[in-house]
Amino acid sequence: MEQQWTNELAVAQVRVARPTDQLKEIEQFYCEGIGLKKIGSFSGHRGYDGIMIGLPNANYHLEFTEHVEGSPCPAPSKDNLLVLYIPNIEMIRNIAKRLLHMGYPEVEPENPYWRQKGITIEDPDGWRIVLMNTEGI
Numbered sequence: 001m002e003q004q005w006t007n008e009l010a011v012a013q014v015r016v017a018r019p020t021d022q023l024k025e026i027e028q029f030y031c032e033g034i035g036l037k038k039i040g041s042f043s044g045h046r047g048y049d050g051i052m053i054g055l056p057n058a059n060y061h062l063e064f065t066e067h068v069e070g071s072p073c074p075a076p077s078k079d080n081l082l083v084l085y086i087p088n089i090e091m092i093r094n095i096a097k098r099l100l101h102m103g104y105p106e107v108e109p110e111n112p113y114w115r116q117k118g119i120t121i122e123d124p125d126g127w128r129i130v131l132m133n134t135e136g137i
Contacts, residue, residue: 015052016082017063018127019071025124026064027051033099034084034129036062075126078110082129083118085136092119092131 005011020026030036030053039061040052050065052058062082065071086092096106096119109120109130118132 013058014060015063016061017065019073020064020066020125021071021073022124023049023051023064023066027053028102029099029104029123030062033102033104034095035098073125075122075128078128080127081114081120082127083114083132084129085132085134087133087135089133092133095131096121 027038031038036053036055037057038051039054039058041050043049047068048065050063053062053064055061086095099121100106104121104123106119107122107128109115109118109128114120114130114132117134118130120128120130122128
């Protein structure tokens, strides 16, 4: 059963946005490596270029922006995570294999909980994504 937003908070869309200095590499990591779909992009908007990547569509998506003068974006900690709950272990193994071939090996998670059923991988900027082999909450 699909849940709806409440009348007090009728959200049309959710976007998680962050800067990068490696927009092309980020696009390759999330689209080619993880297998998400690029749903939009822009360039030259007040010095910014950017891409939007669906989770799995426009209702929930990631945005990455790059500024012409640079976009410093050090990852704040090794425990800031994007967690994708994927029940199919073969799918996780295939994603991890693709990313490894692209130069992104599995890394040790800060919190050992994520190692029980998950694989943690750093994106080109050092932000971590966990491919968790469960149905989620």
